Amino acid sequence: MRREDKKGEKIIGDFLQRHYYQGLINLENPQKPSYIKRIDRITDKKQQTNGIDVQIHLGYKSNPVLSKEVNIDEKTALYYPKGNMNKLSGINTFAFELKSEISYKGRGTDIGWLFSNNCTNYYLLNWVTIFIGKPNNMFNKRHLNWWNNNSIENGKIKIQEIESYLISKKKLISFITKIMNSNPKTARLYSKPKELNDFMKKNHKNNYNDFVYSINEETRLMLNNNLPEKPVNIIINKSQLGQLAVLKTISTIDSLTPRRIY
Known part of the structure; x- marks a missing residue:
């Protein structure tokens, strides 16, 4: 995570802690054999680096001794919020990093x-809607660092709601693997970051400073040359992600329980 993003992720995490996780128990199916015993937000940096932002502890009605931990990694489209300005239209996609030039503990080079290879069980994908109290030229940008100028603290900007999709990492990887293997040119490149990077440089269409390659009508690869990690991401439509999600919700500022969406 880039240093300037950490504050934004902290703000999102605080909102979710109050307006998503606290009410998650109210959305549980009483017929399920398991139930939520406790929800912990992880502050240990080593665990965070290992893909754990939140840990949900499950109990089992049939056997109180049994327990299970579910590790959640929160991912947010920070730079593309919806808002009360024309430029802030949000996005209907999400980017998943396949290659990075910055190595982290637990990853191989460029992965x-x-x-x-981390401890994530589920990703919580988030799209944010914000309200700007006094719009000015400072906010008239497509890529808005809305969290980085003390506007949250002084009330000039407020998070109105967050739309969240909870998706199994295993299921997501299986889906992406299938998509990339369906195109002979991208088959198996998800596990070969260096070859993937070379492929993007040779087979792309320029989009400003980004290299873009369409796998199919709904999915594309993008090499971003503007960021220090120069990531190659796979961009997937929200409609496709919705079919993978085990839970889709909207958390609003005026409610402590998220609303399930279908």
């Missing part, structure tokens, strides 16, 4: 966070 992006999606295929890293």
